[in-house]
Amino acid sequence: MTTWQNYPLIRLLLPFLLGVMYSIYTDASSNMWGWVALLLFFILVLLTRTRLPKNLRLNWIFGLISNSAFFCIAVGLVIWNTTKLQTDYFEQFEEKTEWLIARVSTDPVEKENSFQVKLGIQGVWFDSVFKSASGQVIAYIEKDTAAYFNLCYGQLIAIRPVFKPIQEPKNPSQFNYKKYMRSQGIYTSGYVNADNYIDLNINKGNLLFQYAISIRKKFLSVLKESGVEKSQLGVASALILGQKEHLDSITIQSYASAGAIHVLAVSGLHVGILYLVLDFLMQWLGKWKKGHIIKIILLLLILWFYALLTGLSPSVMRATTMFSFVIIASGVSRKSNIYNTLAASVFFLLIIDPFLLLQVGFQLSYLAVIGIIYLQPKIYRKLHFKSQLLNYIWKISSVSIAAQIATFPLCLLYFHQFPIYFLLSNLAVIPLAGVILILGLSVIVLGVVPFMSGILGFVLNSTIWLLNKAIMLIHFLPCNVIEGVHISGIECLLLYLFIMLIIVTVKKKKLVPLYFSLAVMIGILSLDFLEDVHLKKHNELCFYSANGALALDCISGNEHVLLADSMFYQNDKAMNFLIKNNWHNLDLKPEYFVDFSTNATIENLYFRKYNSMIQFRGCLVYFLFNGNEQMPNKPIDVLYVNDFKSFIMNKDDIRAKHIVFSNDILEWELNKLTDKNFHSLRTGAYIIDVK
Template identity: 30%
Template sequence: MKLLDFIPVKLTLFLIFGILIGYYNNISLLLSTGLTSVFMVLLGISWTRKNRLDNLPFGFFSLLCTICLGMMSVALTLPDNNSKHYTNFKLPTEQYLHLKIHEILKPNSYNERFMADVIEIDGIEANGRILIIAKKDTLKPKFRVDEEIYTLNLLEEISLPLNPYGFNYAEYLKKLGVLHQLKLNSRDYFIKKNASITLLGLTAAVRHKIISGLAQSNFGTDELGIIQALLLGQRNDISEETYKNYKNAGAVHILAVSGLHIGIVLLLCQFLLKPLERLPRGKDIALLLTVILLWGYAFLAGLSPSVIRAVSMFSFVAYAMYLNRPTSTFNILALSMFFILLTYDPMLLFQVGFQLSYAAVFSIFWLFPKLQNLWNPGNMILKKCWQLVSISLAAQIGVLPISLFYFHQFPGLFFISNLLIVPFLGLILGLGFLIIALMLAGILPNSISVIYNKLITLMNNVIEWVAQQEFFIFKDIPFDSLQLVLSYLLIFTLVYSLTEKKFKNILAAALCLIGLQLWLISSTIKKGREQKIIVLHKTGTSALLYKKGNYLDVNCLDSVAVIKLVKALVVEENIEKVNYKTLQNSYHFKGQSLLILNKPEIIFQKFQKVDYVILGNSPKINFNRFLDSIKPESIIADGSNYMSDIPWWKKSCIDRKLPFYYTGEKGAFILEIE
């Protein structure tokens, strides 16, 4: 079976290609719309031709139209092409903002976080989405979905990572359509009375009622957090330790309402609605009700991208089952992806969850039958176990390169956790939905709550046991974007070479393997020759790093404070050995001299001329006299200094035309040494 024989697969691939072109080349709306219109006209002309043997022109223009549609869909999401987007107003100025809460995010230790839609700016209609960061206040309840607030606070840009290989939260939010954030205290806003109500707000209120009811039903704290995630898609109340256990056990997908959950809901709907098929046009009614129930559950689960994707795909599956025709699962998968990217949001393509889910489902559709052909045990128990292992193995093969690229780790016991949990997930979900129904009806027996709580506790204990087998958790694996591409090429060619043992397939797999090895060797050699100095940005402390090939010296005052920052560098730069040392006052690296001023009192007359001066802990010196005496080539201020000192130091350097670098503004200072 060749995937490219399916028209939906071809169209989806070319739509993705168009989205990538539009995003990375910033294609304008005018150009993409113009090209789409031209190719649509040519498409129509080619369709009206009488001689349509192979209809090559029609197919050619169809693919070009699809590419242009991808580019146009990206252009339509850009704020520059939306005159009412809030970024097209004058920012930042003191403006009267009218906002509507769209989504509640997981809070941290100090702040609540929300997504909000812009309704008005200074009374003028506007749109767009922002991130709200509100300080926790025990006297004021947190915002709810659909609440509307007014504030005069200024919108702020979302900070970029200040250290090498830090998580780029600004880029992540940008792909969600969020470009600014708003920080609020309890006195910075007031809530509008009688705010308009949306369907999303109604479902959020129902979800809140369900969660409140479950909280009063004798469930444990950890168990309640898992129940909310399993049934309602709300992971905000899961403890960090529990989430880490599921992640290390390779079972974190169980905590997200996605394809697995929606598939079970579809089967439950078909089972419950089966009697309707006896009525006239009963199959039509059952199909309609099934789709309504699926999308109703999607709204109840918060319409997250994973839920939208899964419900879209299984809506196609429900229709295919209604037709009772042999339909390709790849067509269903491709159509759901095409539908979501074109009609909902093309930027979903860049989200990790979207990539992981489709990679997993595609891999299951593709590899599961092949794995089943390898072994077909006669024993029913062995057969079912092999099916579960095959599904888990197929999914993990599909997501392995993406997991290594984003998370740099791989849970080796994923098949154990899936074998122990997935067979009972239908029972867990079905019983959970029954408990919600009984609770809403006010007739939930306490005995059922106790049984369900013990069931969730047992599942958590199993996951915890699997996660504790740390020997099988492979962490801190360096993996770049080219390795990602080459790994997928290797998987495809290797599978084809094993199933269709032709010379060209074996040659392609060998070339991919050689290419991957050559890239690993070349990148290792390149990184082994690098030498650089890095001044990290860390509030309250100083750290100077010296990388020489695969070795890293960490000179710092507090190793615990910088260990996470160092770990990110170690993974990405493939560091073999790390040495922690106490930070000294002067260093010499290959002709580069560095002076570190981080003591309360400095007698600068003792210092000779230096190339770089690093300021830390706001040293008490006459800065102007110091500069005139030492005459350094550059000044670097790290994150341990008082913010009030930075402007004065910067002005003194500007007056002397001396380069000044503050890590709090520009990020970690990196000096390449040749």
């Protein structure tokens, strides 16, 4: 019989995870948590050493104290790993600091006008004195400066303290970059030019990471020289080496809509494929007396060499750590429990960095593995085929279904979409990804042999071409993805509860869990219905902070008109990042786009545009641009200002309830105004409720 006693690490992991989440979301900062954990462990030791009456049942007390201790340990670990709470955090010396001494912690990533790097602060310099300090920052270093000094990982540099706190998102439901960077212990960023930069001509990088970065660059050049064409090189470098810099936006979009984007980020899938291939090839070692030990050592060495090959990226290190625990546990004991093994790897990773729990990749990776381990065998046994080909297709499909069941609520929460043809795409992705990975590694290993390199390179290039064609075919199928799905965190948890109750119903063949699952689904539908009722009643104007472009949403229930510059509207990257998450959050129907530059009168049931004015459900909005000299001779509800000179000229004639200044109006211009009753889109979006 399966009981909780068979899963001791899982029992302890649950309070540990709760402690991590509690500490992160409450910003716990007290040092008392560590002392409380020590006290609880001391009580446990006393209880185990004390002779107590046999009729006194203390199991629940042991459980309560143990769980409380692991909860407190987790809270203490988060506090310990919060860089801003360290006594030597560099911002504490901000007023005195003349120079920051920093080490380049990552390989520079090229942006449009700069190189982005993560810097680890080593110390501060003030009053001709060096003082040790800690912390991390994101620096955008001027391209000419970075190129001149040959910026690279490990380089020690001195920079002026030009860093500012990372800003909150400026638009509703926009991706919270500040929160994302906070989970990595980074709170500030800044632009560094030549005047604020000194190369100290010292390299203090970790030798292993330096070697990992250099070997990855070398192997990328090997792939290029082997004959992999440019159109296939992006996928090859992403799938084999974990480098996404060479991928174009069309490829990324195609893989995402086909439900195959996971293959472009080296993670558990890639490490798992490599592990299965190696495990199969090393079966013969089991015949030797000490063969299983040699097999464990070889598997670990090859997997960690592959991690080194990919530059020791966080996702690869996470996946390799997970499989390392699986390899050791299965090699040491045939009776090892896979769930306890996974729990041990989670403990190990979160003890090193508890903020990993916030990373989407970490969550999806473990959920997918658990889903495959538990659900795949059960799904696979439901159908039997005599044909080996059909059986193989069903085996891959069962893996895809299991992983999708385990991850789709979380994918809806984070990505707001569901790929309809994920089964089709995975039929191509899983086998071809394995072939590409093995071929790619073979090209790298045999790259010194020109004859073999050319042949393998040709086969690799052809295989990637085939994968790309398959993905593009699925991408262009009708209704290939359901977009704009928005669920709350509570709805996500309820979906997981529903899935678990359905699994229990199938396993136990009882109606009680089925009734509960129906109740949960009714709860989810009720929440969705109440949200729809609320949203259909609201009308609002939303002026987005859109990098200087005009973007105004006129929202009426679940319908909306987007009035914007055509150039901005055609910029998919900007639209997705700044605006579309809000549409998903409000469950809006597809937008009706109106180009602001059009002179034609446009009208529907609740919206009318004419000249430089719009009317939305009785709310008048006037747009003051350069060249608009005459204000309307009647009161208006909203004045949008894009030209400060015109505003000053018409200031005495303005009769508006709301004044909104575009991003183009600079802060020093706004400081001239004595009446501060206005809103600048430089500070964020502006939302007006319309009755």
